[in-house]
Amino acid sequence: MNSSNHIEISANTTIGFLGAGQLARMSAAEVFRMGMKVSAYPGTASRSSTGGSGRITDPTDSDESDNKSENTGNFQPLEWMTPLRTPGAFDDRDALIRFARQCTIVTLENEFLDGSLLADVEQASGTPIYPSPKTFSLLESKWIEKETFSKAGIPVTPYRKVTCRDDLKEAGNAFGYPWVLKSSKGGYDGYGNVTIRSEDQAVSAFQSLGGDDNRELIAEAFIPFRKELAVQVARNHHGTAVYPCCETIQQGHICKTVIAPADIDPGIRDEACRISVDAVEAIDGRGLFAFEFFLSDDGRLLLNESAPRPHNSGHYSIEGCVTSQFENHIRAVMGLPLGSTEMRRPVAVMENLLGFADAPAVVENSSDLFKSPDAHLHIYGKRDSKKGRKMGHITLLGEQHKQTLSAVSDLAQQIRI
Amino acid sequence: MNSSNHIEISANTTIGFLGAGQLARMSAAEVFRMGMKVSAYPGTASRSSTGGSGRITDPTDSDESDNKSENTGNFQPLEWMTPLRTPGAFDDRDALIRFARQCTIVTLENEFLDGSLLADVEQASGTPIYPSPKTFSLLESKWIEKETFSKAGIPVTPYRKVTCRDDLKEAGNAFGYPWVLKSSKGGYDGYGNVTIRSEDQAVSAFQSLGGDDNRELIAEAFIPFRKELAVQVARNHHGTAVYPCCETIQQGHICKTVIAPADIDPGIRDEACRISVDAVEAIDGRGLFAFEFFLSDDGRLLLNESAPRPHNSGHYSIEGCVTSQFENHIRAVMGLPLGSTEMRRPVAVMENLLGFADAPAVVENSSDLFKSPDAHLHIYGKRDSKKGRKMGHITLLGEQHKQTLSAVSDLAQQIRI
Numbered sequence: 001m002n003s004s005n006h007i008e009i010s011a012n013t014t015i016g017f018l019g020a021g022q023l024a025r026m027s028a029a030e031v032f033r034m035g036m037k038v039s040a041y042p043g044t045a046s047r048s049s050t051g052g053s054g055r056i057t058d059p060t061d062s063d064e065s066d067n068k069s070e071n072t073g074n075f076q077p078l079e080w081m082t083p084l085r086t087p088g089a090f091d092d093r094d095a096l097i098r099f100a101r102q103c104t105i106v107t108l109e110n111e112f113l114d115g116s117l118l119a120d121v122e123q124a125s126g127t128p129i130y131p132s133p134k135t136f137s138l139l140e141s142k143w144i145e146k147e148t149f150s151k152a153g154i155p156v157t158p159y160r161k162v163t164c165r166d167d168l169k170e171a172g173n174a175f176g177y178p179w180v181l182k183s184s185k186g187g188y189d190g191y192g193n194v195t196i197r198s199e200d201q202a203v204s205a206f207q208s209l210g211g212d213d214n215r216e217l218i219a220e221a222f223i224p225f226r227k228e229l230a231v232q233v234a235r236n237h238h239g240t241a242v243y244p245c246c247e248t249i250q251q252g253h254i255c256k257t258v259i260a261p262a263d264i265d266p267g268i269r270d271e272a273c274r275i276s277v278d279a280v281e282a283i284d285g286r287g288l289f290a291f292e293f294f295l296s297d298d299g300r301l302l303l304n305e306s307a308p309r310p311h312n313s314g315h316y317s318i319e320g321c322v323t324s325q326f327e328n329h330i331r332a333v334m335g336l337p338l339g340s341t342e343m344r345r346p347v348a349v350m351e352n353l354l355g356f357a358d359a360p361a362v363v364e365n366s367s368d369l370f371k372s373p374d375a376h377l378h379i380y381g382k383r384d385s386k387k388g389r390k391m392g393h394i395t396l397l398g399e400q401h402k403q404t405l406s407a408v409s410d411l412a413q414q415i416r417i
Numbered sequence: 418m419n420s421s422n423h424i425e426i427s428a429n430t431t432i433g434f435l436g437a438g439q440l441a442r443m444s445a446a447e448v449f450r451m452g453m454k455v456s457a458y459p460g461t462a463s464r465s466s467t468g469g470s471g472r473i474t475d476p477t478d479s480d481e482s483d484n485k486s487e488n489t490g491n492f493q494p495l496e497w498m499t500p501l502r503t504p505g506a507f508d509d510r511d512a513l514i515r516f517a518r519q520c521t522i523v524t525l526e527n528e529f530l531d532g533s534l535l536a537d538v539e540q541a542s543g544t545p546i547y548p549s550p551k552t553f554s555l556l557e558s559k560w561i562e563k564e565t566f567s568k569a570g571i572p573v574t575p576y577r578k579v580t581c582r583d584d585l586k587e588a589g590n591a592f593g594y595p596w597v598l599k600s601s602k603g604g605y606d607g608y609g610n611v612t613i614r615s616e617d618q619a620v621s622a623f624q625s626l627g628g629d630d631n632r633e634l635i636a637e638a639f640i641p642f643r644k645e646l647a648v649q650v651a652r653n654h655h656g657t658a659v660y661p662c663c664e665t666i667q668q669g670h671i672c673k674t675v676i677a678p679a680d681i682d683p684g685i686r687d688e689a690c691r692i693s694v695d696a697v698e699a700i701d702g703r704g705l706f707a708f709e710f711f712l713s714d715d716g717r718l719l720l721n722e723s724a725p726r727p728h729n730s731g732h733y734s735i736e737g738c739v740t741s742q743f744e745n746h747i748r749a750v751m752g753l754p755l756g757s758t759e760m761r762r763p764v765a766v767m768e769n770l771l772g773f774a775d776a777p778a779v780v781e782n783s784s785d786l787f788k789s790p791d792a793h794l795h796i797y798g799k800r801d802s803k804k805g806r807k808m809g810h811i812t813l814l815g816e817q818h819k820q821t822l823s824a825v826s827d828l829a830q831q832i833r834i
Contacts, residue, residue, distance in 0.1 A: 008779055008780070009780035009783060009794075009796060010778060010779040010780065011778045011796075011798050011799060011800045011801075012800070025449065029446050029449060029450070032442065032446065032497070032498055032798065033446070033795055033796075034780075034794065034796050035494075035780075035796025035797055035798040035799075035809060036798070037497050037798070038497075038498075072500065077452075079500070080454050080455075080499065081455075081499065082497065082498065083489065083496070083497065083499065083500050322790060322791050331787065336783075336784075336787050337784060337787040337788045338787075339787065339790075340791065342790065344761060360427065360428070360429065361427060361428045361452070362425055362426070362427040363425070363427065363452075366426060366753075367753075367754060370754035370755075371754045373739060373757040373759065374739050374757065377450075378450055378451075379426060379428075379451050379452025379453075380452055381449065381453070381454070382428060383428045383429070384428075391452075392452060
């Protein structure tokens with residue numbers, strides 16, 4: 001990690017974001033707080049994509065991704081927050097270089113970019129990219145990620161590469177049924193994952209996930225778990241700032257609720273934090289990273305997924321911690337000392353607001369939320385709501401796990417968007 | 418107050434700001450948090466202004482105000498935060514109407530606009546303006562403001578209108594020397610105020626403040642005071658949200674430090690809060706209002722100034738309170754229930770970062786600040802620093818007044834911008 005690379009806080013400093021969704025939007029708020037500029041590269045999936053689901057950060061966002069023009073009708077969340085934007089696909093080298101040249105540093109809000117392309121763009125533009133292309137290349141597929149972490153001695157879910165149909169049978173033999181077949185690249189919120197309960201199902205999943213078209217797939221053991229946990233870690237040459245280990249509750253593969261800290265044995269929380277620091281060291285990370293764990297039925301902590309960016313599991317930190325994951329993300333990539341991750345109150349519970357129906361995004365029944373002390377509403381500025389789409393979240397701070405969880409659930413059920 | 422006027426939280430809701438300085442910038446962050454859009458009317462002083470200090474919100478900003486073009490070189494703080502902006506002067510009716518028509522509601526970050534013009538713009542555009550033009554017209558000069566509040570039974574600094582040189586002598590007779598001569602409109606951070614110590618000086622101040630050119634002036638008694646206090650109040654049809662009474666410390670007429678809550682008899686704090694609620698009722702305010710008081714040597718609380726907008730004295734609330742003045746400003750103008758003003762920790766101290774020299778705005782020596790737990794940096798994104806210009810602020814939360822004040826002062830002295 002290049003420790004000399006401290007970026008000046010100045011009105012002329014521009015932080016560029018590859019991706020313009022809610023993670024970039026919430027990060028940008030912290031850039032503005034430091035008096036700097038934000039530039040957006042909203043990105044489309046491919047230069048050659050001509051239709052269909054061009055967007056890869058959120059599979060439900062496809063209507064807003066293609067044929068992007070200067071028309072604001074299809075603006076993504078970050079694009080409403082800056083006059084500076086560069087259109088282009090995520091694989092358009094020239095556009096990426098043009099964008100990077102206008103920025104002081106570039107950071108990212110998704111992990112679906114190609115590490116070698118990023119290295120090329122960094123080299124050609126002269127603009128540093130954090131997390132670094134090297135870090136990125138250690139995470140850029142599920143296969144490479146597992147290899148990276150298991151080589152570093154970090155406990156991961158058992159895995160195998162799947163390159164042909166024969167590998168499916170071997171996976172079944174190795175893991176027993178059920179096991180999980182995943183796209184090695186580009187999966188999101190459970191898209192690209194199939195739980196395999198029979199050999200026949202494995203074959204059809206292999207087909208549907210593109211195995212026959214040489215898409216890289218990976219087989220993982222199915223881990224019966226008590227809880228899913230997550231830890232965010234910011235890191236640069238000043239050190240690491242580790243957030244409390246939180247519990248994440250998924251509904252239909254989408255994160256629904258996050259409870260911080262996780263209501264479990266503090267020793268397990270500490271262990272998850274220790275493993276997360278090892279993990280961020282293993283990828284020489286500069287930025288904010290999130291690590292998701294299974295706490296298995298038999299009491300083991302297994303690293304399941306990681307993300308080189310702020311993460312849904314850390315949204316609670318905006319109000320819940322002295323320094324939010326977004327502020328520490330910006331501090332980390334700037335090379336500034338990192339901020340305290342101490343919690344403001346004993347408990348923070350975050351609940352995602354998922355789209356209720358396909359309709360223009362209008363918030364309804366928010367009155368009780370606004371009347372609740374220490375309840376906080378975040379809406380992401382997406383034009384259209386869709387059933388199950390992440391439209392916003394609420395965070396409630398409180399004194400006790402049970403009460404706070406029950407109160408936030410009541411509030412979230414009332415709100416419609 | 419029209420209680421039916423609740424504004425929908427939606428990706429299509431646009432909040433327009435008249436003025437694009439740091440107050441608009443920090444308010445805009447809360448608009449984005451709710452998923453809405455921001456539109457900026459940065460404004461110049463006058464359609465006919467051809468040079469000199471065209472900007473009226475900050476007398477040190479003149480270089481960035483005139484001949485505004487689409488060039489970003491002279492962008493004001495808010496303009497970096499949105500693709501939506503309308504150029505125009507603050508007295509350009511057509512441009513103001515064009516701007517308002519693009520917004521769902523319009524709000525303001527300074528008090529130097531003309532109430533009758535605002536009423537006209539509201540009427541012609543059909544877009545509500547909050548605080549309302551009526552509220553505005555009750556505050557739009559120091560003379561009218563004093564009349565408004567004294568008629569409502571609120572204790573104000575004794576005052577007299579000054580329309581001719583003869584009135585100067587009478588002011589001296591009525592108040593004794595020293596007394597204070599002020600521009601009734603457009604004063605800011607002590608600009609437009611002169612302390613009068615003799616009859617001769619009164620005449621020259623009368624001239625320099627434009628009295629001979631029929632500029633409205635006002636004479637006020639000079640109040641020897643122990644402390645200066647301030648209270649922010651948000652109000653709409655849901656009720657009022659009153660912030661703790663804080664102490665403000667000025668240096669050369671510019672706010673330097675704010676201590677919350679003020680380290681005085683809690684009974685006096687409560688009285689200041691009560692008077693502030695009376696004051697906001699007297700102007701039927703919808704929005705966020707700030708009231709500044711003298712606590713006189715003889716123990717009286719006198720309302721000195723008011724502002725129909727977020728105020729420097731309330732910046733501490735961003736981290737110091739559960740709901741910041743900026744969020745409650747947006748909630749108030751939207752017609753939403755107001756948020757808790759409870760403090761996060763016992764003490765918050767804010768210190769302004771004033772420009773150190775005339776130079777590009779670069780933050781230096783911020784390292785200790787970033788290492789201090791619960792210290793928070795805000796930089797406003799102004800391109801150029803100037804000696805004494807408000808460039809940013811820091812807020813430190815703590816447990817005790819004395820320690821926190823001393824620590825924040827150490828940090829602020831290190832930083833250069």
